[in-house]
Amino acid sequence: MYVSPIREPLITGKKTYKQITDEISAPIEGKAGKAWYAGITITLSALFLGLAMMGWTIWQGIGTWGLNKTIGWGWGITNFVWWVGIGHAGTFISAILLLFRQKWRTSINRSAEAMTLFAVMCAGLFPLIHMGRPLLGFFVFPYPNTRGLWVNFNSPLLWDVFAISTYFSVSLLFWYVGLIPDIGTIRDKVKSKFKKAIYGFLSFGWTGSARHWSRHETMSLILAGLAAPLVLSVHSIVSSDFATSVIPGWHTTIFPPYFVSGAIFSGFAMVLTLLIITRKVLNLESYITVGHVESMNKIIIATGSIVGIAYITELFIAWYSGVEYEQYAFLNRATGPYWWAYAIMMTCNVISPQLLWFKKLRRNLAFTFVLSIFINIGMWFERFVIIVTSLHRDYLPSSWSMYEPTIVEVGIFIGTLGLFFTCFLLFIRVFPVIAIAEVKTVMKNSGEKLANRDKNE
């Protein structure tokens, strides 16, 4: 088989197939270490804090939040958009990179897709809590009711309901379908009868028959083809929540592509944050190599630059439109009372990723880790800036106001971080973090030159 002499191997170390299976399934078979318990204690505490604050919100009402008549959307929606955006990297890696035949995705797609699911779960919580009466949340679905009414199909907020629920369901399906062969591997590997039964059930009776594989491959490809436009549609629809309104600062036609690239940008940052730690803790350095980190960093420069151009385009169009409200909205955004949020957004999202043009920095793990956190923060502030600065000074100066989150809102946000990391920590103990079967397929042509067992070659 042809092995490129120039390209960096995707999997280092001369591995055999058995070694790949053993190394990737080691965290599932072994016992959790102290670090894992310490980690899950912290994340569970955060989760419980969040649950308490959510309970308080539901019990006491949305008045416990720092919102007021002028600023009706604050941290809740900021967090919602932030989490949905983070989810986008997983689908981008598993669907779009699959269609582009990027083999490096095989090492990171599984964990990135899991991250997508957890992020969308966190995101979905916010609109639900924000309703004030979550028990009536089912009102968003078009079902025959005594009121004789249907939901408003012209509203982007309703499109969101369909987009997010479809996105979650299809991502879950895509993730699970890809996981089935690996669950089969784990089933055949674990010793305990109880575990064998559980994994046996979850594996759906997978045997690895060539006929199943052939269909599985076809299905994965079509699912990727379906998920690729889906992921682009989801954040476009989220951006329509803003763009279809007539609020200066929101009423912008570039929102869909701008939000989508921002989403992929922030998603890759989160993937890097998680995987730089995971590869170290689970000893998967030979699968998630520095080369993988570099590839992800390249996507970060590309999407980060698109985001930067979008920011500048917004400013230009605000000036060029000649609309004084639009002009004021952007002037106020950059120099008004929330200038610091705008400055954080600009520094973290536009300037910091440009450092990645240097190859040394792209391949530096510590730098990448710090940068990924910066981008996570910057992208959170982007949503905060768009939402709060566009609202806080509306047409009547008498209703101008400022917004500050209360402890309840902060607590809920910390709670979702807790939920996200708790789910991820559970995931790495239960399922293989790397797609075992997929890594084996790239082993021969993209691995380090194997000790070739095929003597006839």
Place this chain on the structure above:
Amino acid sequence: MKRYISAYFEDEENLLRATKELRAKDVSIQDVLTPFPVHGLDTALGYKRSNLPTVAFICGAIGLAIAFGFQTWAFTVDYPLFIGGKPHFSIPSFIPITFELTVLFAAFGMAIAFFIRSKLGPGANNIIHDERSTNDRFVIIVDLDEAGNQDAIVKSILEKEEALNIQVKEIES
């Protein structure tokens, strides 16, 4: 009485060559179990292209029709609602939900078809021939005729490709 021979390879190249040779000799291969999708194996085994994409297309079309039809019916026939003077039948604003449901139906329809067709699903209890066929062994199961005329030729092909654990099994049927 049904007879078959089973063996495993340690490398997919051997499996591929053996498969091609066996097929050239008109031997019927019952099943091949591999730990990962081996490139070119489905053509070597002579599998036809799967119909799953067609299933996905049909399910997607159903989703599209349901979503678009329902929105149209609800907003023009059942309860025409005035929203900011916008038209009742506004195609552009029906597109997002139509698209989402098309994808949803296509994806789930295809996955369900895959599970039914492959007889996989929660609680499916398929026989596992070799626990390492999901790990690092490429297992081949070849049908033999009752008279045993093919035994020698199959065995020689398997042996040439360094197959291990070659076993002839017989089951009453």
